[in-house]
Amino acid sequence: MNPAVLIASVYVFALAAFLGYQVISRVPPLLHTPLMSATNAISGISLIGSLVLAGAKGYPQSAHILGFIAVTTATVNVVGGFGITDRMLKMFGKRKTESKEAAK
Amino acid sequence: MRMTSYFMEATYLVASILFILSLKKMSHPETARRGMFLAEAGMFAAIVGTLVGTQIVTWTWIIAGLAVGSIIGGWMAVSVPMTAMPQRTALSHAFGALAAALVGIGEFVVKGAEMGAVTRSALGFEVMLGALTTTGSLIAAGKLQGIIGGKPIQFRGQNAVNMIIAVSMVSSFIIFCIHPQFIAAFYSMLGIAFVFGVMLVIPIGSADMPVVMSLLNSYAGLAAAATGFVLSNNVLIIAGTLDGFSGFILSVLMCKAMNRSITNVLFGGFGAVIAEASSNVGGVMREISLDDAAMQLAFANRVVFVPGYGLATAQAQHAVRELAELLEARGVSVKYAIHPVAGRMPGHMNVLLAEANVPYSMLYEMEQINPEFSSTDVAVVIGANDVVNPDARDNPKSLIAGMPILEVDRAKSVIVLKRGQGRGFSGLENPLFFKSCTSMLYGDAKSSLSHLAQAVQHV
Numbered sequence: 100m101n102p103a104v105l106i107a108s109v110y111v112f113a114l115a116a117f118l119g120y121q122v123i124s125r126v127p128p129l130l131h132t133p134l135m136s137a138t139n140a141i142s143g144i145s146l147i148g149s150l151v152l153a154g155a156k157g158y159p160q161s162a163h164i165l166g167f168i169a170v171t172t173a174t175v176n177v178v179g180g181f182g183i184t185d186r187m188l189k190m191f192g193k194r195k196t197e198s199k200e201a202a203k
Numbered sequence: 204m205r206m207t208s209y210f211m212e213a214t215y216l217v218a219s220i221l222f223i224l225s226l227k228k229m230s231h232p233e234t235a236r237r238g239m240f241l242a243e244a245g246m247f248a249a250i251v252g253t254l255v256g257t258q259i260v261t262w263t264w265i266i267a268g269l270a271v272g273s274i275i276g277g278w279m280a281v282s283v284p285m286t287a288m289p290q291r292t293a294l295s296h297a298f299g300a301l302a303a304a305l306v307g308i309g310e311f312v313v314k315g316a317e318m319g320a321v322t323r324s325a326l327g328f329e330v331m332l333g334a335l336t337t338t339g340s341l342i343a344a345g346k347l348q349g350i351i352g353g354k355p356i357q358f359r360g361q362n363a364v365n366m367i368i369a370v371s372m373v374s375s376f377i378i379f380c381i382h383p384q385f386i387a388a389f390y391s392m393l394g395i396a397f398v399f400g401v402m403l404v405i406p407i408g409s410a411d412m413p414v415v416m417s418l419l420n421s422y423a424g425l426a427a428a429a430t431g432f433v434l435s436n437n438v439l440i441i442a443g444t445l446d447g448f449s450g451f452i453l454s455v456l457m458c459k460a461m462n463r464s465i466t467n468v469l470f471g472g473f474g475a476v477i478a479e480a481s482s483n484v485g486g487v488m489r490e491i492s493l494d495d496a497a498m499q500l501a502f503a504n505r506v507v508f509v510p511g512y513g514l515a516t517a518q519a520q521h522a523v524r525e526l527a528e529l530l531e532a533r534g535v536s537v538k539y540a541i542h543p544v545a546g547r548m549p550g551h552m553n554v555l556l557a558e559a560n561v562p563y564s565m566l567y568e569m570e571q572i573n574p575e576f577s578s579t580d581v582a583v584v585i586g587a588n589d590v591v592n593p594d595a596r597d598n599p600k601s602l603i604a605g606m607p608i609l610e611v612d613r614a615k616s617v618i619v620l621k622r623g624q625g626r627g628f629s630g631l632e633n634p635l636f637f638k639s640c641t642s643m644l645y646g647d648a649k650s651s652l653s654h655l656a657q658a659v660q661h662v
Contacts, residue, residue, distance in 0.1 A: 100321045104435050112428060115441040118223060119448035125230040128456075128543060128568055131550025132288060134229055134449060135420055139295050141222050141242055142427045142446035147253040148306040148434055153264040155257045162309040167264040169305040172298035174272020175279070180295055181243050182280025183288075188236040190557040 133187045140180025146173035211256025214248040215438035221245030222442055226449075232563055249438055285558045286515050289547040290347040293416060296423045297340035303426035304333025304393075310433055311389060322433055324380045327389070329429035331376055331396045336422040338400030343415055346404070347547055353409035361406060368399050407468065409547065410589075413457045414468045416548045421450025453549045460543035460569075462595075462606040488624065491642035493651070496618050497658030500526075503580035505536045507572065509609055510552055511545050513586015513622070514648055520559035522652035523585060527561070529659050539565050540572040540582075540609050542590035573610050582614035584635075586621070586648050592633045602631060617641040620648050 126134050146169075152158060153166025221241045228238025259265065283291045307330035318326065345351040375392035378385055407415055424446025431439030458465055500506060508523060527537045539561065545552040553566055567575075576582060584591055587609075594601040595608045611617050612635050619636060621643060635641055644651055 100319050100325075100435070105321055108432055108435065108437070108440060111437050111440050112432075112444055115444035116448055119226075119445040120452065122223065122226045122230075123445070123449045123452050126226070127230070127232075128541070128550055129553045129563055129566060130229055130232060130235060131453060131456075132292075132548055132554045133235065133550070134226075135416070135453065135549060136288075136292055136295070137225070137229065137239060137242065138424065138446040138449040139292065139299060139420065141225075141246070141442050142299055142424050143302075144218070144222075144246065144249060144439055144442040145299065145302045145306060145427045145430050146246075147249055148430050148436065148439060149268070149302055150250070150253050150259075150265055151257050151434075152306055152309040153268055154259045154261045156260045158309070158313055162313050163261060163264045165305045165309045165312075167268045169302040169309070170265060170268025171272040171275075172305075173302040174269050175276040176295045176299050176302070177246055178273045178276030179279040179291075180276075181239060181246070182277060183283060183291065184239055185236065186280065187285070187288075187554055187557070188232070188239060190554070191232040191563055192236050 130188075130191070133184050133191075136180055136187070137184045140177055140184060143173050143176035143180060146170065146177055149173050205256075207256045211252040214252025214256075215436070218245035218249040218252075219438050219441045221248075222445060226445060285554055286518070287348070288554060289412065289416060289551060290344045292548060293340045293344035293347060293419065296416075296419045297337050297344065300333045300336035300340065300419075300423045300426050302333075303423070303430050304330050304337060306430055307333060307433065308393070315383070315386070315389070318383070320380060323383060324376075325429050325432035327376045327379050327392065329426050329433055330389075330393055331372065332422050332426040332429065334393055334396035335400035335403065336419055336426060338397045339404045339415075340400075340419050340423070342401055342404040343412065343419060346409055347412060351405075355408040356405040365399075365402050368395060368402055372396055372399055403469065410544075411461075411468050412547045413544050413549055413551075414454055414461070414463075414465065417450050417453035417457055418465070418469075419450070421447050421454060424448070424450055457544060457549060460607060462603070486637035488636050489639075489642045491618060491644055493644070493654050493658050496642070496644055497655050497662060499581050499616060499618065500530060500535070500583070500655065501533060501659050501662040503530075503535055505538075505575075505579045505581075506530055507538045507540050507567075507576065507579050507582045507611075507614070509540045509542075509582060509584045509587050509591060509611055510556065511542075511585065511587025511590060512547065512552075513588075513620075515546065515552070515555050515586075517586060517648035519585065519649035519652050520555050520561075522649050522656070524556070524559045524561050526652050526656040526659065527565075529656055533659075537565065538567050538572065538575070540569070540611075541566050542569055542587070542609055545587065545590060569607060569609055576610050576613040579614040580616065582611040582617045584611060584617060584619045585652070588633055589631060591635055592631060593635050594631070594633070597634075611635065612638055612640070615640065619643050620651050621645055622647065 149169035153170045225238040225242035228234040346353050372395040375388045378388040424443050428440050428443030541552050591609050591611045593612045595603045595606040
């Protein structure tokens with residue numbers, strides 16, 4: 100790896116870690132389960148690495164097959180993760196209107 | 204650089220920003236859902252960018268993978284019940300980690316020979332973490348689902364065996380980094396990492412799962428970040444790091460909530476040393492009839508419900524909400540006290556109650572609710588045990604000494620809903636049950652609660 104690229108990557112890592120700490124420590128315990136499932140879905144971004152492996156130029160058939168499995172599992176995470184997070188957050192959001200109705 | 208590559212990099216930058224914004228919006232339940240749409244848009248942009256920006260030669264595997272993955276993921280998203288959320292999350296940690304490991308293996312197969320030492324160590328890190336998280340998460344999911352017994356699996360010399368496995372895994376990793384010609388070192392590292400993941404999780408009991416879940420979450424994220432280093436891909440580094448750190452923060456919070464260190468959870472084998480643990484509290488447990496309990500609740504000013512995992516296993520979330528609504532209609536102030544480790548993953552109990560339409564404004568965290576117990580008339584403990592055990596506060600010899608608890612024993616009276624007289628999950632005796640202010644209501648939580656609701660209506 101080119102040293103300049105490595106240094107840039109380390110910078111990105113360190114800044115992301117710092118930012119992640121700041122942002123995530125503000126998430127209330129109420130939402131910790133959706134948080135975990137959301138960050139999980141987001142880290143399904145390894146899908147983009149898998150896509151390259153599964154179909155890009157310069158990779159042999161064996162890599163394509165490994166890539167296929169990786170694309171599948173990463174997609175399960177992305178689709179399933181976002182879907183379920185949304186289902187949970189919907190439950191936390193709908194309440195205001197409903198309890199108002201109940202109050203009437 | 205080709206035009207399409209610039210486009211791809213631009214989508215990655217957009218995706219990174221959207222991911223961070225979406226997590227920022229997670230700080231409030233009202234904005235969280237909109238935040239997730241941003242993350243979804245970011246993900247979509249990154250996928251399109253990748254497909255446009257890389258020279259794709261075969262679409263078969265890509266389309267097949269996306270289709271199969273979407274079907275399984277979509278099915279999971281609509282069908283998994285909220286009680287099974289911990290298993291689902293563990294399973295997706297396994298999937299994410301497996302994807303990272305496979306990308307690493309693929310990169311090694313294709314470009315292993317020309318990699319420098321730095322890339323190789325990032326690759327080794329990625330594959331090692333990916334592999335051990337995959338099997339570890341599968342075991343955790345199995346335990347949570349009940350396929351594998353929830354009790355810790357332990358044997359003599361376990362820590363020594365684990366140590367040997369860990370050392371041989373790390374030495375394979377080091378050999379792989381220094382001597383690229385030893386291809387066997389890479390595969391032995393991979394194999395040992397799979398085994399190590401299993402060994403890491405089998406000695407841990409179900410009650411400690413919130414910590415394990417968070418740790419595995421962290422590992423899965425770091426594996427993705429390492430993938431970013433291997434591919435020199437910034438959006439992977441950013442997303443992976445966010446995931447890794449969120450898991451890390453949650454592990455620390457969960458450990459604090461149990462007053463235990465991470466090493467203690469991983470190697471302590473909780474539950475193995477119960478023998479001399481409990482202070483032998485004598486006395487009798489006082490049983491209360493349904494009608495008396497209903498009477499107490501109906502004429503109280505302030506009631507606090509303390510749900511534990513027992514509530515979820517009894518599927519009593521809706522029953523407790525109905526009872527709470529009846530009490531509120533009578534003018535009783537009702538709150539729910541949520542211990543950080545109530546449930547099998549961080550925040551699990553909140554989700555279970557939200558599903559049963561309990562407004563989140565009624566859910567109180569431990570620090571908020573503890574000062575209020577002294578002015579509470581009735582605290583109703585439903586299927587919780589260790590998190591309300593006053594021994595944690597009063598008895599320095601107790602196994603759970605120092606663990607922060609919900610101080611229900613400060614309430615004027617306590618009603619404990621419990622299946623039977625047996626000890627709880629950890630096997631510890633709970634002095635709360637013998638206090639004069641405490642009365643026990645035995646039976647299945649769900650039917651007890653709905654009977655209570657009926658009785659309250661007739662008061």
